[in-house]
Amino acid sequence: MAAKFCMECGQPLELRDFLGTERLACTGEGCKFVHWGNYSIGVGALVLRDEKVLLVRRAIEPGKGNWTNPGGYIEQHEPIEETIVREVYEESGVRAKVREIVAVRDQPRDIHNVYIAFAMEYQEGDPVPDGVESDGAGFFSLEEMKEMKVAGFTQWLVNIALNQTGAGLKADKSPIVPVNGHGFSILND
Incomplete structure (x- = not known):
């Protein structure tokens, strides 16, 4: 519109x-x-535990019935790192901590969509769907995912999560100049 x-x-x-x-x-x-x-601006989480990836089954459109990585949209005044932590917890009951940004998708269209995928460190909790946005939740191996209806975009992200070799993009906590917000870049460890 x-x-x-x-x-x-x-x-x-x-x-x-x-x-x-x-x-x-x-x-x-x-x-x-x-x-x-x-x-x-959407965000997605790639939470790994014991070589398995956290997925939730969509209970609403778009993609109802598909298994996807947890995610959602940022709130107007919410820092993006808080958004993804919140979304993971809301959709799955799992607590996770941001490690790095591992992928960005850009979809120019009537409502220009940017999606940022985060590798996240599992902290605690057993996956439980929220019953609103998700009606299933769990950690799954690649072998298990072969038998599931996993969304194509999620398949791409899971491949990144399990096979990435680079350092990824990380929050620059001390930029050389103020960035008026949050900056992410490739940082040397």
């Missing part, structure tokens, strides 16, 4: 050229609001 009205003054929006790209801009006198686009 496209925005139709200004979020600041309520006047209609119209298409205008901004440096060669058409953007919706306010028609209100003196208002300088520009709608830069619609974006969503």
Whole structure:
């Protein structure tokens, strides 16, 4: 769904050229609001325990009935590392700690979606589905997954989790300049 009205003054929006790209801009006198686009940021967890990966079975669309890695969307004022810890716990009852970012998916479309996958360290808890978003939860081996309806994107992420050889992207806790948020980069150990 496209925005139709200004979020600041309520006047209609119209298409205008901004440096060669058409953007919706306010028609209100003196208002300088520009709608830069619609974006969503999703996160996913790759939690390993004893050579098995934590998966949950989707109880809702999209993907109802598929086994996926736990994940969800960030809240407006929530740090991304807190989001993935929360999502894992909400969907599976498992507590896990962020180790590193291991994959990023970029899907430019009407609502531009960016998905960030985290390798996470299992801490505690037995997998239990939340009964709302998930109706199944457990740690599964690759062999067990062959008999399950695992979503394609999750298969790609599981392969990364089990076969990655690089260091991954890690939170830069002491950047050389302030980044006004949280920065992630490849860091030397």
